[in-house]
Amino acid sequence: MEVVDQEGRTLTFSIGPQHPGSGHFRLIVKVDGDFIVDVKPDPGYVHRGAEKMCEERTYIQNIPHLERPVIFDSSGILFPYVLAVEELLGVQAPPRAQYIRIIMAELNRIISHLYWLAIYGIFLGHSTMFMWPMGDRELFIDLAEAIGGTRVTFSYFVPGGVRNDLPPGFKERALKTFSYYEKRLEEYDKIFFSNPMFLKRTQGIGVLKREDAIRLGVTGPNLRASGISSDTRKDEPYSSYETIKWDIPVRKEGDCYARSMVRFQELFDSLNIMRQALDLIPEGSVKIPMRGQIKGKVGESFARTEAARGTMFYHIISDGATHPYRVKISVPSFRSLSAMPFLLKGNHLADMPAIYWGLDYWPVEADK
């Protein structure tokens, strides 16, 4: 921590940007004793210019770059880009590819939520909850690896479908892992989510009321924890999500506990969605054959999907060349940035990690 200035009662200092726990990001905090008076988030340390980079690369060459901002949710954040490019090309992925995309996106959601859970455990001083999700995350990474070929950055979705079919014997192996993991989630509940230590650290801390959540524009699990039943997978179904049945987990409290429990419930829901997708998956091709460079027709397109952190949005303008003319990316983490100072003000400094990581803010995604 670096002391910036000292004036009378209050003390201003900065937390970060040297990786205080999650990514290169700085919070300029003003405290009065133990209470936070004012917070200024200072993002931008890992800005890569992803939008500008897209303008000088072809539609396919953009794929490995666009999944880098959140490597453990790489398919989730690439999803809307692929859908938007498909709209420009005037094609739609074959039904089998749509279901494989659901499986891959939900695997990535679990991998991302388990990473969040592990870091949340260590932020709240629970070392076991760091070890368990990090270990169990490997199970899902192995499944995703069997489909995508690499551990985290798969480059698996391409315009027109997915790059390869599921490997043989994938369904049996996946179902074994799911049934093992569901039993494991009950143990998570006992050791962490029902633990009095966890309840004391999160209940009633950082309350984001329904009206404030709408005003500040948070999305995804943070919005659902404030009592609003909003999920892009349900509201604007894409990629055959309309054939799958599940309930959106919603909580009314809007505190850190509610945000954690919504994400915990989403782990169950993702397993449920993947089970249904594995049953519903039809036979057929997984990709529309496309030779040579992809050229989008003149015009613009946009797509919105539900990534692990919330609504991910892509707007692509094409002038008919092999490169996009302009790509606009709207990321969910940047939206939770607006809620962060609002939630932190008036709280104890010791509650800062619980609130900060409870929002599942990912600096690299916000900076793009």
Next chain:
Amino acid sequence: MSFFAGFFLALWAGVKQIFKHRYTLRYPEQKLDIFMINNQKSGGYEFDAKKQVGTAGFKGRHILYMDKCTGCSLCAIACEGIADCIDMVKVDKSFVQNKKSQFPQIDYGRCVFCGFCVDACPFDCLFETPFYELATTDKRSLVYTPEMLNEYPQLKGEYVKFIPDKKSGAHHG
């Protein structure tokens, strides 16, 4: 649930794990067998240029079939905006299908293993293998010449399967 009962249950959930199977992979001796379940020849990512669809597999070190490669440099063009790691270099030997003897050379210090070079190859001569142990003490030795890429990497060590078990916990074996 009272305060102390909650603590006791949480402690008990942790203590119970002592009697369960571990699932630690003893890495240098043991390696995870993900792709051998496919019963594929190579276990690596392959791409069928005619059907324009790939085969599931690990995206590791490449294998280059020099007897098929025509030196069209489409793999290098595919890599241009991604990692810029493929260079076309001249080889001393002469080939019938490759008059100029131009072959791709891959710099693994830059490669991100996305496999779009494999997708770009129209002659089915560039694939990926499940070999990933490319660590070295010399940066220059990460540049793989066409001759080095032509040889299939030797997969050493014991490859174990992973079995998640509902009763006893997940384990390898």
